[in-house]
Amino acid sequence: MKSTILALLLLAPMGVVLAGEVSPETVEGATTVDTAKAKELFDQGVKFVDVRRTNEYEEARIPGAIGLELKHEFNEDSLAKAVKKDEPVVIYCNGPKCLRSSKASAKAVSWGWTKVYYYREGMPAWQAAGMPVE
Numbered sequence: 654m655k656s657t658i659l660a661l662l663l664l665a666p667m668g669v670v671l672a673g674e675v676s677p678e679t680v681e682g683a684t685t686v687d688t689a690k691a692k693e694l695f696d697q698g699v700k701f702v703d704v705r706r707t708n709e710y711e712e713a714r715i716p717g718a719i720g721l722e723l724k725h726e727f728n729e730d731s732l733a734k735a736v737k738k739d740e741p742v743v744i745y746c747n748g749p750k751c752l753r754s755s756k757a758s759a760k761a762v763s764w765g766w767t768k769v770y771y772y773r774e775g776m777p778a779w780q781a782a783g784m785p786v787e
Contacts, residue, residue, distance in 0.1 A: 682762035
């Protein structure tokens with residue numbers, strides 16, 4: 654029991670996702686979109702930002718997505734280089750068990766982006782729906 658509590662205390666500050674933890678369904682200031690809406694935005698030429706780990710991004714991504722790994726590359730300056738604050742942007746990661754896209758969406762809103770689309774279902778749903786991948 655003591656070792657379990659100690660492990661949780663050590664891992665929690667590192668942002669380790671514990672079993673059963675899921676991303677929020679909404680992010681204040683952002684619009685949550687499902688796969689159908691994400692595809693509609695994709696077809697309109699809206700920029701997508703992939704905040705997954707670099708190796709995951711390199712393995713497979715939504716075509717044209719900009720890779721900005723949350724912990725090391727995603728910041729206000731890097732996002733501003735990719736997308737203007739008044740342009741729409743779709744932010745995604747690895748689905749509901751991945752907290753990266755919700756954190757990135759909240760940061761983007763706090764930095765002044767006004768058209769943030771939080772694609773909570775992310776890459777797994779995109780692939781499962783047979784959408785294009787590069």
